[in-house]
Amino acid sequence: MSLTSPAITELTIESATKALLAEWLGEWFDGEEHDIFTGVTTATFPEADVSFDQSPIASQDIEGTEIRVIVDAGAHKPYLSETGMEVESYVSIDFWVRSRQTNTGAGNSNYLADRVSQLLFALLQNPLSRTDLAQKGIMNMRPQKPKTFQDANYALRLVRCKAQLQYSVTTRPT
Numbered sequence: 001m002s003l004t005s006p007a008i009t010e011l012t013i014e015s016a017t018k019a020l021l022a023e024w025l026g027e028w029f030d031g032e033e034h035d036i037f038t039g040v041t042t043a044t045f046p047e048a049d050v051s052f053d054q055s056p057i058a059s060q061d062i063e064g065t066e067i068r069v070i071v072d073a074g075a076h077k078p079y080l081s082e083t084g085m086e087v088e089s090y091v092s093i094d095f096w097v098r099s100r101q102t103n104t105g106a107g108n109s110n111y112l113a114d115r116v117s118q119l120l121f122a123l124l125q126n127p128l129s130r131t132d133l134a135q136k137g138i139m140n141m142r143p144q145k146p147k148t149f150q151d152a153n154y155a156l157r158l159v160r161c162k163a164q165l166q167y168s169v170t171t172r173p174t
Helices: 015-029 108-127 131-136
Strands: 033-035 041-046 049-052 063-080 084-100 138-143 147-149 153-169
Touching: 015 063, 015 108, 015 131, 015 138, 015 153, 049 147, 063 108, 084 108, 084 138, 108 138, 108 153, 131 138
Parallel strands: 049 063
Antiparallel strands: 033 041, 063 084, 084 153, 138 153, 147 153
């Protein structure tokens, strides 16, 4: 897998982060089989839509499975490197997985939400599966185990992850 979205820059922190995560998730959750741990374990990944919003339940009703990503900014730490000024931004990324399968019953909704959240957790834990993200500036991802939330309309899971964004800052001569 090789991501085509551009790396994070000082001018595209939010948009590039979202584009990279959307592309990365889309390459995994496409209904196809993938090697999770480089040839050791192959799994079929359910198809899931990827979206970004402020709340896992703020948008319209969905049919199917969705991964809704919410990125919350944290502290920024600038430093000098051999190549110039760099910044590390610490963020919290919430991956809300929700599923509603009205044509196959609530049991399938729970199964799909569990399956997607467990596979997502496995991917986030494995440095090899997120190498492309690290090369583009999304690094040091530390996920928490999926949590189940009660919702009357959906099977709802949360995979929370701490991460570090790293990018260069261009300094302009005065």
